[in-house]
Amino acid sequence: MRIVDFSTHLPGPLAAHLLAELGADVLKVERPGTGDGNRDRRATIAGLGDLHVALNSGTRSLAVDSRSARWPEIVGACARWADAVIVGARPESARRLALDFASLTTHNPSLVYCGISGYGARGPWSSLPAHGQNVDARAGAVPLNQDGRRFFTRPGWRPVGAPLAGVFAALGVLAGLQRRSERGDAQCVHVSLWHCAMWWNWRELTSLANDEAPFPDHCAIGPRYAVYACSDDLPLLVCPIEEKFWRRFVELTDLPASLASRGTWQVGGTDFGYPDEENLIAAAMTAKSSQEWSSVLADADIPFAPVLDAAEALASEHAAASALFRTTAVSGGQVNLVSAPLTWGGDAALPPPLTPPPELGEHTAQILAELGLVADTEDNGSTVSR
Template identity: 30%
Template sequence: MSGPLASLKVLDFSTLLPGPFASLLLADMGADVLRIESPSRMDLLRVLPPHDQGTSASHAYLNRNKRSLALDLKQAEALEIVRALVKDYDIVLEQFRPGVMERLGLGYEALKAINPRLIYVSITGYGQTGPYKDRAGHDINYLALAGVASYTGRQDSGPVPLGVQVADVAGGSLHAVVGLLAAVIARQHSGVGQYLDVSMTDCSFSLNAMSGAGYLACGVEPAWENQVLNGGSFYDYYRTRDGRWMSVGSLEPAFMQQLCAAFGRPELAAKGLSLELKTALQIEFEKRSFEELCELFAGVDACVEPVLSLSEAVEHPQLKARELVSQVPRGDGSTQAQLACPLKFSQGLPEPRHIGVAVGAHSDEVLAELGVSVQRIAELRQAKVVG
């Protein structure tokens, strides 16, 4: 199987999480992704713990199925190599601050002149325009400025630092993939590429979805625990007798009735979405252990599920049935367990080829594909143009 994106070739200049997660999805779907990495300035993701056999597990996952070409972009010869590559590539993905690629001579206008079909994607914290365009930031900052943190938390403790990087992944990565694939479709009709400006803050702002719609149209300001879905109703997490947690999402009357009936308290369903129901449910949950509650709701279709640790989630029969863990070749004959691509195509996806590789692992291979001689490659290495 070659995958639905086997016809696409991607030059990936990104580091850390947002860009690499986007290009991981592309690579998993069959795209030929070539990372352009600095031979001297390491992607910090490579040293992020924990490590498996000396390799960052995060890096090994986020960069699987990708090749690596190490180039010192401060040297003219390296820039010429990039320009030669661009002639044969569909997409450039970069994550520098605004203006960096232009100063290198690798901005959209410069590369479009070489390949008019090129689709150029820039992922940044705040976008290419506006007073914050040159400002540094991280996931927590983007969610804060986008308004998301103002109603994601508790009244007595404030906003919650999320364990999942929502702005980076749901904001930057996924929107970038959606946008660039839309540009690919448009190019099929027009024959020309285009530039895509992806701001993680912009995309996080759009994730306000229902609360944002309510505020803009009706002036209803969301705040901690004042809405149905953010703790302002019985839709919430409940502590068990032994200190574990259960999730309750029984919003519809039929589910609410089954929830209350499971506790032997069918009369509670008459309380609707009220906080009074929430208080009553807290008492019922705290009467029982986590195991008792899992058994109680195992056969009840009431939108009640246990809060699992990651180790428990990996072993859950639903996730196992969906084959969400994949064994990916390391390159030495062994494999590493990784999160699998969650997309299910009727024609399937190609098997994972390898985990993330060392910096410049494919430099010689890529240069040879460009027609560079073995002697010239050696000279470029000697000059530290190539790593």
């Protein structure tokens, strides 16, 4: 796949990075002087911006100023070279830069076009500027606590619309390439960060849109699907909600035997329990440590999980065995990057290293030559400016 990424910040570069992990040749088109918005992040890995390392490894950099007289020429050449382009901009901004679907397909009538914007291509919010938290706030996806007249996002909250937009954009590009192979014409897909944040709550929204009861919070599902403290005060999530699991659980925890047959198993095959069971289960779980219960429940094939933080999950033997990372080399040494959660044919071998994150404009002369264009002699082709 040949991908040209005209986007910046998170969603588009994440989509391009995922496609690079799948083997695509990705050209990043960046502003001279500053590059994309990930290069100047203060959080650093090996002395480089963390998002720059995480998202730009495996790509090549073409630095060109959108105000340059050469901009139309280079954009046209990129469109002809590409199988797909990724454009991160509000619809009117894309049109102004000649990066809209209609403009780019004049250069390549079989191009796959993926546009990414905050609120989509239509609707009253489509022209609004957006950062990740903006779209989450408008999608009901920002949990808040209040202290006086100040509101604060709850601890542990992470933006959802922006990273999901990157995943869906990569999926849209792949689907577009497949549709093009079947139909032979250009394909246009648009990804809205807001729509992605809304999709994240698909279960709740499905209930609300169909006048059903609100989907329960996980903490309110029931005592048979809940987190309990063990004798060492460590949390353990237990999930014996199917009849066979519940009967084993009652026996192993010495709960009253009369509870074993308690449940409406014929309805969906699961039962989340009854309020009077919560204290009984909580008391039973204090009989053993988290490690002891983990061994007992695993042997009994009952669903459970210790509740780990990110550092504990990373330090687990399973993380080491799961090809969780791929590497890239930077001047500060080797860097580990979380890999796309895909393995081929069940093979969990470590994926090959990615090329290092490029210096701004590092490949400009090389890329211009590939596009059949002549590099500017005054700056040796490292950037194309005004």
